[in-house]
Amino acid sequence: MEIKVKKLSITAKLPTRGSAYAAGYDLYADIAEPAEIPPHRTVMISTGLSMEIPEGYFGAIFARSGLAARESLRPANCVGVVDADYRGPFMIAVHNDGETARTVMPQERIAQMVVIPFLPVEFCEAEELSDTARGEGGFGSTGKQ
Template identity: 60%
Template structure:
């Protein structure tokens, strides 16, 4: 099932997101920059896409790392997963962080991240005095074993 996403180019050089393969879950986002940008080790830089989009109500755009860029060059979103809400109409940008120990350069028009559009559940939080019991209880952070 395809969900239509309206896209507005904020820069004539912007590239509309593309799928890397027929069944890809994420659409590639491209750097819309005037010249290459070098990101030093440990540094984070906001990279523009030149695009704004209209994500339908009940959906969110999740911005994930591109596996090749992250594993081969150490560049991945600084916030691990960016969230584009359905009511956001500003430019989509990616905060790329250099996790490596060498400079990494982002080229003009390079694929910098991937956008996965997914439905989500709206929730209402109810404060209570007691939560239901489970076998696990309050165990966390390794409490279920290391296997």
């Protein structure tokens, strides 16, 4: 699959994979100077890119596990969704879950994107639903004996 990417600045960096089998493509901070993120705050960081995600797919924006574990930085919405018809700049709302300020450096990897297919569905109202063994069992119900 080929995804068209438009660089919105000369310093923007195309997404990259960390290994041959990596599902996620790293997204980079396209900022002119370091950006400090205070504890429990969110800062919008540009990737400097726009993309053309193919119809039938979306770009899922996830945390980079090392950045989240070591620096307490993650996307503020936990998982971002970039729809196939969006053509604007990819901005990452980076949230600091830690107790100390963190700094995002120019060209630092700040998130990862996984391109995922989805099924368009139609919702139809129904008076009844089919029965299952689980039924209406909610949170934690499948772990009970």
